[in-house]
Amino acid sequence: MVIRSIRDNYDAADKQQRILQAAHAEFAEKGFDGARVDSIAARARANKQLIYYYFTNKDVLFTQVLEAAYRDIREQEAALDLAAFPANEAILKLVEFTWHYYLKNPEFIRLLNSENQLKARHLKTSGSTVEINRSWISITEHLLARGRAEGTVRDGIDVMQLNINISALGFFYLINQSTLSILYQKDLGEQAALDERLRVMKECIAAWIRP
Known part of the structure; x- marks a missing residue:
């Protein structure tokens, strides 16, 4: 159970980092107003609901x-x-x-x-x-x-x-x-x-x- 918990935490951190990197690229390229959460999700290879789960909103x-x-x-x-x-x-x-x-x-x-x-x-x-x-x-x-x-x-x-x-x-x-x-x-x-x-x-x- 402890090993699984550690692995889950690692996976969550990895997903959050991928989302942040994708968002960094999207916001830098298109600005805040031009950036789209759908595009960030595609860059991060994650679904939009996961982005909202970790980060609440844009x-x-x-x-x-x-x-x-x-x-x-x-x-x-x-x-x-x-x-x-x-x-x-x-x-x-x-x-x-x-x-x-x-x-x-x-x-x-x-x-x-x-x-x-x-x-x-x-x-x-x-x-x-x-x-x-x-x-x-x-x-x-x-x-x-x-x-x-x-x-x-x-x-x-x-x-x-x-x-x-x-x-x-x-x-x-x-x-x-x-x-x-x-x-x-x-x-x-x-x-x-x-x-x-x-x-x-x-x-x-x-x-x-x-x-």
Whole structure:
């Protein structure tokens, strides 16, 4: 009986994970409003009733997809070895990490864009989003304090503004890549253009934090 219970729990967790992965792909591709539970069920090779059993409704499912997306970037960010660098260089390592994460996980940007169009309706009901992202704040708080002590980072930089700047410099470029490519008659998705963008982003942040 114990073995069967363990197996049942494993099967349930596996099914929930498959549903979350399928929902992640569906929401990223079509946005919250365009996504359909039937399509998520087909992607997950599960019936729609099972999705409602585990996640109640589409809103709860989307909320858990967002939480998982935030959890992934924050766990990878927290694993960076930033203590090996002076604070100003460590901040630029954060710029590099954020940029490369966005490039490897374009669905993360699309999910956040969809939620912003909904005025953060789902994040407002989430009980864990703030806690999940707490490390994002504490990492930069620590780097700014260390940078001031080292003399490598100037006084007066707000943690929130630093985090927003790092995110926005890459987020805006990538979410508007298609339209900007037309306006400037240049493929902003080419590797050379992406490398140039990272160089400019690092220069902007480095100039801003310099004593």
